[in-house]
Amino acid sequence: MARSASYIKDILLNNRRLTEDQWAEASLQAEDEARPVEAVLVEMALVSQNVLTLAAAEAANMAPIRLSHFSPDHEMLVNLPAPTLLRHKMMPIAMCGKSLTVAMADPFNIMAVDELAGLTGLKIVSVVASQAEITTLLEQLIQNEGGQLQEILNDVEDVELDIESMDDLNLEEMLEIAEDAPVIRVVNSILVEGLQKGCSDIHVEPMEKTMRLRYRIDGILYETPSPPISMLAAISSRIKIMSNMDIAERRVPQDGRFKIKALDKAVDIRVSVLPTVHGEKIVMRILDKASLPPGVGSLGLDDHSCEKFMEALRQPYGMLFVTGPTGSGKTTTLYSALQELNKEGVNIITIEDPVEYQLKGVNQVQTNTQVGLSFASGLRAILRQDPDIVLVGEVRDTETASICVQAALTGHLVLSTLHTNDASGAIDRLMNMGIEPFMIASSLILAQAQRLYRKLCPACKEPTDAPEEFLRTNGVDPSQYNFSGATFFKAVGCWKCSDIGYRNRGAIMEIMEIDGRVRQMINDGRTSNEIKNEAEKSGMLNLRRAGIRQATTGVTSIEEIIRVTSSH
Numbered sequence: 001m002a003r004s005a006s007y008i009k010d011i012l013l014n015n016r017r018l019t020e021d022q023w024a025e026a027s028l029q030a031e032d033e034a035r036p037v038e039a040v041l042v043e044m045a046l047v048s049q050n051v052l053t054l055a056a057a058e059a060a061n062m063a064p065i066r067l068s069h070f071s072p073d074h075e076m077l078v079n080l081p082a083p084t085l086l087r088h089k090m091m092p093i094a095m096c097g098k099s100l101t102v103a104m105a106d107p108f109n110i111m112a113v114d115e116l117a118g119l120t121g122l123k124i125v126s127v128v129a130s131q132a133e134i135t136t137l138l139e140q141l142i143q144n145e146g147g148q149l150q151e152i153l154n155d156v157e158d159v160e161l162d163i164e165s166m167d168d169l170n171l172e173e174m175l176e177i178a179e180d181a182p183v184i185r186v187v188n189s190i191l192v193e194g195l196q197k198g199c200s201d202i203h204v205e206p207m208e209k210t211m212r213l214r215y216r217i218d219g220i221l222y223e224t225p226s227p228p229i230s231m232l233a234a235i236s237s238r239i240k241i242m243s244n245m246d247i248a249e250r251r252v253p254q255d256g257r258f259k260i261k262a263l264d265k266a267v268d269i270r271v272s273v274l275p276t277v278h279g280e281k282i283v284m285r286i287l288d289k290a291s292l293p294p295g296v297g298s299l300g301l302d303d304h305s306c307e308k309f310m311e312a313l314r315q316p317y318g319m320l321f322v323t324g325p326t327g328s329g330k331t332t333t334l335y336s337a338l339q340e341l342n343k344e345g346v347n348i349i350t351i352e353d354p355v356e357y358q359l360k361g362v363n364q365v366q367t368n369t370q371v372g373l374s375f376a377s378g379l380r381a382i383l384r385q386d387p388d389i390v391l392v393g394e395v396r397d398t399e400t401a402s403i404c405v406q407a408a409l410t411g412h413l414v415l416s417t418l419h420t421n422d423a424s425g426a427i428d429r430l431m432n433m434g435i436e437p438f439m440i441a442s443s444l445i446l447a448q449a450q451r452l453y454r455k456l457c458p459a460c461k462e463p464t465d466a467p468e469e470f471l472r473t474n475g476v477d478p479s480q481y482n483f484s485g486a487t488f489f490k491a492v493g494c495w496k497c498s499d500i501g502y503r504n505r506g507a508i509m510e511i512m513e514i515d516g517r518v519r520q521m522i523n524d525g526r527t528s529n530e531i532k533n534e535a536e537k538s539g540m541l542n543l544r545r546a547g548i549r550q551a552t553t554g555v556t557s558i559e560e561i562i563r564v565t566s567s568h
Helices: 002-014 020-033 037-043 049-060 082-088 110-120 131-145 148-156 163-168 171-178 181-197 229-242 303-313 330-341 375-382 398-409 425-432 437-443 468-473 516-523 528-537 543-552 558-564
Strands: 090-096 099-104 123-128 201-206 211-217 220-224 254-262 265-276 279-287 318-323 348-352 363-366 389-392 413-418 444-456 462-464 488-490 502-513
Touching (some): 002 020, 002 049, 020 037, 037 049, 049 123, 049 131, 090 110, 090 131, 099 110, 110 123, 181 254, 201 229, 211 229, 229 254, 229 265, 303 318, 303 444, 303 502, 318 425, 330 348, 330 413, 389 398, 398 437, 413 425, 425 528, 437 516, 444 558, 468 558, 502 543
Parallel strands (some): 318 444, 389 413
Antiparallel strands (some): 201 211, 201 279, 211 220, 265 279, 444 502
16 A cells, blocks of 8 residues: 555544654654555554545545455456455455456555456456455455365266276376366366465375375375375376376386466475375475575574574684474575575585575585485585585585585585484584594584474464473473463464464574584583583573473464474
């Protein structure tokens, strides 16, 4: 509604709903936060959403409307993508002849009206409604669209595809089945539903007599209505064609990737096909570059941890390790660091297995063991390319670890990952790989461990008592924490979070700076536990403490923190 701001300002001032000073204060905050001034006015409780809607209607000389009891007509919306409507904050509410009445949050958005007219071929009649009411209706609409896969499956349940005979089909017949309209619709709907649910992975799994379709949402797999087992081979062939795989080969694993555009976003899909006793299991990982944090500041670190992490990244050379189990967001953290470091005067080269996100301005190499391009051999070649910063996807062996240490000691900043439970475990792992303690002490500048936790759904979370008994049961002494003034919340579940109680994820991090005292302890061969205790005395928060601190702010639940830090 930025274009209508000056008009709305006049209405609010003339009607004495606002003062010049209040408008100036809201405008300044809106400019600092790069947000519409109208949103700031409502947030600051200077005007209500209803007053703002009436002012917009008066400024545009349009009729206002309330949508609190409005139910959208799905048939009318069938050709109108909900994400497009959500982007423009507009809701079609009635159609008469060749006219379509549309409720808009910003009545001055002429481009949105023109776009909608082009999509429908109808004359658009605008009325003004609250942005909050429009957004709520559209979110419900998108949520309900998730049922489209079930509708398609109902239509294709009678499609006759004999799974027993697929091995006897020739290549032309397999291609014909893979391009069959019902199969295309099912695969497309599986992908779109995955995007709508915000999942990271889609699993298509053959069982003995059924097929199982599951989506990994915020780290947890959830089952959803699945296509009939008779469609397995056709679905597999369709996905293989999209991924440039060999559709005739069903005896060995295959990997591929493709790109799709849907819901107003373009994403990469990385595909893995694995032969099992009942058929080919398919996993599709959704790689949405738009979801990458733009920098370290967006990772949600506490001030102390963020300062230490940024200080390490500012070093001209040295080694920085991010540790944690698979799926803990290590790659995302390193990519955020790269985006922080990616400047015109810096040469950044990565070697990864595989390259997950393609970053502008970064030279990325993918390993290929079949032709001898391993982490170690690739790293040797990279060091002859005059790099300033090197990212190694993972240190798996002594040879790679040794080259990383040498690179760090000879003037390069090296970023990499290790699979350890905590930050101090990185030191033990390097020693177990045969790296001398004095070499580790000289090259390592920071070790970090992390876990991903699910955030409570803000729409349905409810306050709860401090879970002291739960903490004691799980080996945590509540007396070691200051819970005064803290409000704890629990998961409930609503339509916005698909009755899960959680939406989206955040990271908790344990950041260990290698200062003089820790460096001396490494040289002396002290144990990782001794080093960890020393780091905690210097202000390091371990994973569990960092997580419980998040729970005391109401972002997540104690139960979730205990779950993700149970091995810590």
